[in-house]
Amino acid sequence: MNKKITMIELAKIARVDISTVSRALSDSPVVKESTRKRIQRIASEVGYAVNAPASSLRRKSARALGMVIPLNPETDQTMSDPFFLEMVGGVSQAAAELDYDLVVSVPREASHAAEQRLLNTGRADGIIVIGQAARAAHLNELAARNANIVVWGARMKGAKYTTVGSDNAKGGYIAATHLFSRGARNILFLGDPGLPEVKLRYEGFKKAHKEAGVTHDPSYLLRMNFGGRTTYDQVLEFLRAGNRIDGIFASSDILANSAMHALVAEGLSIPEDVKVVGYDNIGQSSMMTPPLTTVSQSIAEGGRLLVELLLAKLEGGTANSCFTKTELIIRHST
Amino acid sequence: MNKKITMIELAKIARVDISTVSRALSDSPVVKESTRKRIQRIASEVGYAVNAPASSLRRKSARALGMVIPLNPETDQTMSDPFFLEMVGGVSQAAAELDYDLVVSVPREASHAAEQRLLNTGRADGIIVIGQAARAAHLNELAARNANIVVWGARMKGAKYTTVGSDNAKGGYIAATHLFSRGARNILFLGDPGLPEVKLRYEGFKKAHKEAGVTHDPSYLLRMNFGGRTTYDQVLEFLRAGNRIDGIFASSDILANSAMHALVAEGLSIPEDVKVVGYDNIGQSSMMTPPLTTVSQSIAEGGRLLVELLLAKLEGGTANSCFTKTELIIRHST
DNA sequence: CCAGTTTGTGCAAACGTTTGTATTTGGAGC
DNA sequence: GCTCCAAATACAAACGTTTGCACAAACTGG
Incomplete structure (x- = not known):
């Protein structure tokens, strides 16, 4: 580390006071434009950078x-x-x-x-x-x-x-509405409504059902956390228990992905047999097989x-x- | 913000010098154990935390x-x-x-x-x-x-x-070796050998070919960057040009995923028709369809x-x- | 009981900035 | 040429720590 230069030395080089240097570097209008420019030029020439801890200490703000x-x-x-x-x-x-x-x-x-x-x-x-x-x-x-x-x-x-x-409620609502529009009627919800975000998504989801006149069987809610580790097994078990579904709304893309995996394992094709909608629109969702329809959180x-x-x-x-x-x-x- | 307490005030409360407080908080063995404990207790009681900028300034280290x-x-x-x-x-x-x-x-x-x-x-x-x-x-x-x-x-x-x-060279080597052991002979390599990491992976890949006595056709290298945006199209084009493959080694899991996507689009099944190996072992790779065999980078x-x-x-x-x-x-x- | 040693604390000087205030400088007006 | 004012710059005091050093107190052994 070529010994760090300090503001004092910079001031010496520029033949001005250190306070002027400080003001010049922070673009204070009080120092003459020519001086300011000159100091800034010198500073960048010698590779000077304001010491952050010192600055933070004095200004009581860390930026x-x-x-x-x-x-x-x-x-x-x-x-x-x-x-x-x-x-x-x-x-x-x-x-x-x-x-x-x-x-x-x-x-x-x-x-x-x-x-x-x-x-x-x-x-x-x-x-x-x-x-x-x-x-x-x-x-x-x-x-x-x-x-x-x-x-x-x-x-x-x-x-x-x-x-x-x-807007989680809206997200759940538009997801369900989309599934309806594609003909789905028996939709499985994946997620943990114990979390406030998921709860709202679920509520939007149910509201869409009500408006569309579709009944939602509460047993078509598979409680699972965001990790997705258990999703595959849970969905598989749900299907093997004889439950018939034609749609899934997963409260995250990761869950959706694992669920799709389970669907494929059961010989169901997506989206022909079961339509899937996720949530988040993570980078990977466009590269899944098939590309995942999802609610974008921006x-x-x-x-x-x-x-x-x-x-x-x-x-x-x-x-x-x-x-x-x-x-x-x-x-x-x- | 309940006005932040400083070390000086802490010292006053503990009825010792500020220097003792400083030493006590940094677990210096030079201050008596009982004093140290007492000061630390008081500090946590009043919710004191050493001011980082000041500390950094003085110690010339930001931690x-x-x-x-x-x-x-x-x-x-x-x-x-x-x-x-x-x-x-x-x-x-x-x-x-x-x-x-x-x-x-x-x-x-x-x-x-x-x-x-x-x-x-x-x-x-x-x-x-x-x-x-x-x-x-x-x-x-x-x-x-x-x-x-x-x-x-x-x-x-x-x-x-x-x-x-x-160990990129090793990674490429074991990937190819694995594909051979599964019967693959015409393996497509995906990645940009302009990058040092990928270059090594490619070299390991070729070394494995040489050792196994399998010839590698250099045209079975599809140059693409890590983004993966073009992968799907490139692989599709490659296949439609009539090239026959039974294995793919992708220099990242993301590339592998897009490639698998292209394979499926061409009606090829994985791993029956084409075996795929990726690189990175990102969290998603285990949730792909099918789960991706990959080289783990830890x-x-x-x-x-x-x-x-x-x-x-x-x-x-x-x-x-x-x-x-x-x-x-x-x-x-x- | 005193010199010498150890152990525990206090004093004060940094660390590199920023900023309120004081001071200089250079003009304008008379 | 002097006063006055504004513009530009310098002075100096913080900001909250850490740490070398000095010092005091409490021991040790002779």
Whole structure:
């Protein structure tokens, strides 16, 4: 490391005071344009970069956002779920464009220690939490202390924090409606309605049934967590128990994929025998066999919104919870 | 934000000097055990956390690692490739366990500006770069300046930096050998040998052919980048041109998946007509139809190794490049 | 009981910025 | 040529830690 140059040395080179350098580098209008340009030129010539810790210390702001991705061992979601990971991409991009760094934390425990730490240590100015699930109480507690926090997920009653998420009820509704339009009448729902997001999807799903005059047998709900490890077996068992279906709505693409796998194993063809709709529109869904029709959550848009709302909060504004565009991506026409 | 408490106030409460508090919190053996315990207790009671920027400034170490995931627009790899993203998970976990924070950066341009910035601003003590591709020269330049940098990828001739990666040559070799053992003789290779990793995989692949006495027709190499967007069409075209194959070795699971898709479209069954082997063992590969036999890169292990080697470097040690366990995951027996 | 040693704490100086305030500089107006 | 004002720059005090050093207290052995 060619010994790092400091602002003081830069000031010496430019023959001005260090304070002028500081102001010049932050584009303060108070320093004369010619001086500013000159200092900036010198800075880039010698490869100077403002020391982040020092700057953060003095300004009491890290210009960094924390991103917390809680892996609830209970729901069996792992880092390999592309949904989570696409979210990292989206948020990272959005943060970078606004010149914020992103500190990622993947806590194992269910407490809100990770959030606390990021905020209390001053390493992040605000944090983005992906998924609330059983942690809503914790998050509320944090939010109550006026913490700058934005959450990806469904808006829950009484939640004190800002959320961004897809319109889950609408998502469930359009998925079911699509299946009806393709002739499906006996639709299996996959997911854990214990999670607020899934609950809303299920409700939208049922609402569509009611409106279409199709009865939904509650036993056509297969409870399973997001991990997808048990999906194949559960669906297989369901089919072998003699249940007849012509449609599946899975609350995530990963579940849909495993379910399709089970269908094929039972000799059913997709979409001729059974039509399948997923949720998320992860990158892989277009490459599945057959390409999966799914409800798009606009993960990239979500990432951008999360960052924007958080920054608005940091600047003292109020940020309202909002939905990302929730639409059906139709991948096979039958 | 209940106004953050500082070490000074903590010292007042504990009726000791701030320096003692500092030492106590960092588990210095020089402060008496009873005092240490007492201070730590008080700290956790009042919810005190050491201010990271101040600490970083003083210690000249951020206790944070940078992770750079360059998205080369040329090779069309996007954040949605689960491989990259699983890597984030692995590294993040490993870093957290060693009490380091992880600053993630996803630069768009091909320069090494992101690495520079993370290092120069002192926001990260060292950085992990995922993939080298066309950036080897940049990375060498950085490494030459004694930068603390560890790279995921194949070890390249003359590279000055430490690398961690799977044993690509071995991977290609065992993939081909497996296909032979299943009776395949006309194997199609998918990937871009312009990339060092893929080149090695291809060489191992050819070596296996030579040893098995099977001739490899160079036209059975379909050049394509990692994105996978064109794979389906390329494979389809290849088949429709009348080429007969009974095996495919794809240099990534994503490519393998699209290729399988094309095979099915041509009425070929897997693995009866064509046996397919992928590379990476991403989470989805076990859920494909049929489950994909693939060469495992041990991404989680890779993440751990990257972090460990980088920390070793930070502590002044020398870190030798190394391989992760590279093994075949057999998912269908035929 | 005193010198010498160990053990535990306190003092104070950094670390590299940012920013409120003071000071200089260079013009304009008279 | 002097005053006054604005524009541009310099001064200096923080920000919250860590750590070398000095110091005090408590032991040890002779």
